[in-house]
Amino acid sequence: MENGVVNVIRGLQGNGFAFGVACLTVAGPFRDRLPADVPVVELHKQGGISPRLVQRLARSLFDFRPHVVHTHNWAPLIYGVFARGLVGRFRILHGEHAQLSPAELLPRRLWSRRMLYRLVERVHTVSQAQRQELISLGFAASKIEAVINGVDVQKFVPALDPAAAKSALGLPGDALVIGMVARFGLFKRHKELVQAFETIAERHPEARLLLVGGGGSLEQEVIHRVAASPCKDRIKLTGFMADPLPAYQAMDLLVVPSLNEGLSNAALEAMAARVPVLAHDACGNAELIGDSEAGWVRSLRSPEQMAEALNFCLGSSLKLTKNAKCARDRASRCFSLQSMTEGYRNLYAKVVRAGWTH
Numbered sequence: 605m606e607n608g609v610v611n612v613i614r615g616l617q618g619n620g621f622a623f624g625v626a627c628l629t630v631a632g633p634f635r636d637r638l639p640a641d642v643p644v645v646e647l648h649k650q651g652g653i654s655p656r657l658v659q660r661l662a663r664s665l666f667d668f669r670p671h672v673v674h675t676h677n678w679a680p681l682i683y684g685v686f687a688r689g690l691v692g693r694f695r696i697l698h699g700e701h702a703q704l705s706p707a708e709l710l711p712r713r714l715w716s717r718r719m720l721y722r723l724v725e726r727v728h729t730v731s732q733a734q735r736q737e738l739i740s741l742g743f744a745a746s747k748i749e750a751v752i753n754g755v756d757v758q759k760f761v762p763a764l765d766p767a768a769a770k771s772a773l774g775l776p777g778d779a780l781v782i783g784m785v786a787r788f789g790l791f792k793r794h795k796e797l798v799q800a801f802e803t804i805a806e807r808h809p810e811a812r813l814l815l816v817g818g819g820g821s822l823e824q825e826v827i828h829r830v831a832a833s834p835c836k837d838r839i840k841l842t843g844f845m846a847d848p849l850p851a852y853q854a855m856d857l858l859v860v861p862s863l864n865e866g867l868s869n870a871a872l873e874a875m876a877a878r879v880p881v882l883a884h885d886a887c888g889n890a891e892l893i894g895d896s897e898a899g900w901v902r903s904l905r906s907p908e909q910m911a912e913a914l915n916f917c918l919g920s921s922l923k924l925t926k927n928a929k930c931a932r933d934r935a936s937r938c939f940s941l942q943s944m945t946e947g948y949r950n951l952y953a954k955v956v957r958a959g960w961t962h
Contacts, residue, residue, distance in 0.1 A: 605676055605701040606634045608730070608753060608867050608944075610789065613642060615945035616828055621952070624668045626661060627792065632819075633846055643668070649679075650721040658683055662690040670694050672955050675724075677701060678708070678717075685723050692707045696724040703737060703864035703887040705791065714741060725958040728951060731888030751951060753867040754944030757936045760876035763853035770854045779812040780918060783855035783879070785848055785870040786862065788820030793861045793904075795822075795829050798839065800910035808918050816851045818844030832936075844928045852877035854922055857917055861885060861904045867892055875935040880927035882917050894938075898931035 613623045617639045625631070625642060628649040635644055636906060645664045649657055661683050665673065675684040676699045684696055698721070721845040722729055727748045745883065753776040763769040767777035769927040775781060782801065794815060801813045815830070830839050837846040848870075852858070858874035860883040867888040871881045875892075881899035883889040890901050917924065 617858045657688045662687040702866045725955045751947035754941040755872035756941045757876045762878035782809045783814040785816040786824035791863045794826045799907040803911035813839045875931035878932040898934045
């Protein structure tokens, strides 16, 4: 999500737009990729709902005087709506970047979201499938639009020498590298992937598992799980990578086992780098991969299903090579960064014209 926000700002800042960023907690490493003239406010949120934080956000918004406040996911939506009650009637565009979790599907939470949606001008999703899911839950179709995620295919390019790319990360040059790029959140399912890798390891002795990312509530738990694995010498944890391109260039397959994707940026980046994708049949993944063009969509709800799918994907180097080529072609053809940026440009303009709605 943060990666997508940065890409939009970099594409539009100074081209009729001026952005500011307010982080409920801290800015994190993506701050370094923002243009130098974009102000960043860190609000250092701790836990629970904080009226004082609403006031601090409202003061920041009063100083910046935005035409549009673009909130992302649940907590910023709450604080953005409350802050508008203190500051005035700036317009709100709200973004949903993943499927709603089981907790968010409880009747009380759906009711709360429905009430807050009435107080914003537009809601956007990052895939058509995600939009349809919200509509099926009873949210107003007229207020929800999809702006499909995009990827910079000029930046994310295939490796000229895949063996050298693997060696640069400390992996054998002839390894068959299975990768995952994600923070260590509850729904990302790193531990299940580690278990699935252990299941297939004997059948694929050349296979290695590359886990890229940092942060999240389960980071230490996953690190300890890997350390206890009988295959720990074949599993590499890189930590957070500000530029994950070298990791993609070392991969033969990216796995996206998340339970609640919107439209995975990691999958798009891997596809652009000519890496096929094995993805769980969560919202948006079929839309991303197409009719087996860029990889495979399978039910990955259990480690056993993951292992079965991995065995299928790794069973033929010909399949991997064919889907790798199709992956980059599809990323270039269907998910351009320019198309995404223009989508947000048009949506911001629409929100400004919309005025205050209920």
